[in-house]
Amino acid sequence: xxxxxxxxxxxxxxxxxxxxxxxxxxxxxxxxxxxxxxxxxxxxxxxxxxxxxxxxxxxxxxxxxxxxxxxxxxxxxxxxxxxxxxxxxxxxxxxxxxxxxxxxxxxxxxxxxxxxxxxxxxxxxxxxxxxxxxxxxxxxxxxxxxxxxxxxx
Amino acid sequence: xxxxxxxxxxxxxxxxxxxxxxxxxxxxxxxxxxxxxxxxxxxxxxxxxxxxxxxxxxxxxxxxxxxxxxxxxxxxxxxxxxxxxxxxxxxxxxxxxxxxxxxxxxxxxxxxxxxxxxxxxxxxxxxxxxxxxxxxxxxxxxxxxxxxxxxxx
DNA sequence: AATGAAAACTAATCAGC
DNA sequence: GCTGATTAGTTTTCATT
Numbered sequence: 086x087x088x089x090x091x092x093x094x095x096x097x098x099x100x101x102x103x104x105x106x107x108x109x110x111x112x113x114x115x116x117x118x119x120x121x122x123x124x125x126x127x128x129x130x131x132x133x134x135x136x137x138x139x140x141x142x143x144x145x146x147x148x149x150x151x152x153x154x155x156x157x158x159x160x161x162x163x164x165x166x167x168x169x170x171x172x173x174x175x176x177x178x179x180x181x182x183x184x185x186x187x188x189x190x191x192x193x194x195x196x197x198x199x200x201x202x203x204x205x206x207x208x209x210x211x212x213x214x215x216x217x218x219x220x221x222x223x224x225x226x227x228x229x230x231x232x233x234x235x236x237x238x
Numbered sequence: 239x240x241x242x243x244x245x246x247x248x249x250x251x252x253x254x255x256x257x258x259x260x261x262x263x264x265x266x267x268x269x270x271x272x273x274x275x276x277x278x279x280x281x282x283x284x285x286x287x288x289x290x291x292x293x294x295x296x297x298x299x300x301x302x303x304x305x306x307x308x309x310x311x312x313x314x315x316x317x318x319x320x321x322x323x324x325x326x327x328x329x330x331x332x333x334x335x336x337x338x339x340x341x342x343x344x345x346x347x348x349x350x351x352x353x354x355x356x357x358x359x360x361x362x363x364x365x366x367x368x369x370x371x372x373x374x375x376x377x378x379x380x381x382x383x384x385x386x387x388x389x390x391x
Numbered sequence: 392a393a394t395g396a397a398a399a400c401t402a403a404t405c406a407g408c
Numbered sequence: 409g410c411t412g413a414t415t416a417g418t419t420t421t422c423a424t425t
Binding site: 086091094097098099100101102129130131132133134135136137138139140143144145146149151166169170173174175176177178179180181182183187188192194218219220221222223224225226227228229230231232233 | 239244247250251252253254255282283284285286287288289290291292293296297298299302304319322323326327328329330331332333334335336340341345347371372373374375376377378379380381382383384385386
Binding site: 257258259260269270273 | 421
């Protein structure tokens with residue numbers, strides 16, 4: 086992965102629908118070269134996909150919450166992750182160091198929906214305790230930052 | 239926003255590079271109709287952008303952390319948010335209910351980079367205290383879930 | 392709001408370097 | 409690994425309904 090690849094990645098992080106021709110003009114390469122490079126980045130698992138970003142409230146998902154999970158002593162972390170995967174309303178799932186073992190970001194239509202999710206989490210095998218924090222406002226999400234100079238993959 | 243719009247949004251959340259022609263075949267409309275609808279969704283702020291999703295580790299961002307911020311008594315929330323905006327390594331920023339006022343998701347090259355970020359946060363005017371939690375592993379991030387039937391925008 | 396047709400542009404493939 | 413040429417497909421525009 087060289088500087089041109091990083092430039093392409095950065096451009097696609099900012100505009101995931103940029104055309105290959107456009108990207109080619111940006112980096113000073115032909116369309117096919119850009120296609121080649123991006124195909125390689127996709128195959129290598131550097132670029133993992135393309136998503137439209139959407140205003141959650143407009144979709145009827147007005148409530149966001151962060152939920153920490155404490156596991157029961159016997160619980161297997163991977164088992165729990167597997168069960169969490171079935172809850173579609175969990176948008177992000179991090180296994181973390183500290184008091185709680187998982188932190189989840191969850192979206193629901195309203196607080197009733199959030200309550201249902203928390204109940205289901207509490208009933209999930211291996212989950213001992215949940216700690217929910219309501220998001221009052223999202224200042225930003227998934228912002229694109231600079232890349233370090235010295236990436237090594 | 240009707241059922242077709244929701245279908246288009248969902249398709250674009252899953253593949254942000256889907257062509258309008260392809261989307262048209264999916265929903266049973268012509269290319270130009272799809273273009274129209276998507277332009278409207280963008281103009282209305284429902285679709286807010288398109289991003290390539292990238293493997294952070296491949297970019298040299300091997301460390302992810304969640305950082306809670308407690309503010310000093312006098313601090314103005316919006317002022318603090320404004321100052322946080324300058325820290326490019328903050329990918330997500332939520333204003334939350336509870337003990338901490340903000341929760342941040344931060345990416346750094348390594349723990350040294352994280353330390354620098356935490357120091358800068360501690361020195362930020364209005365920030366009284368930080369509470370950092372290292373992410374041991376990301377099970378998933380920005381997963382696309384189902385949409386509620388009854389969206390109203 | 393949607394359509395079909397035309398023009399402009401883009402993507403994909405491939406031979407050659 | 410890049411280029412330029414070719415072909416196929418896509419996007420854009422617009423007159424029409």
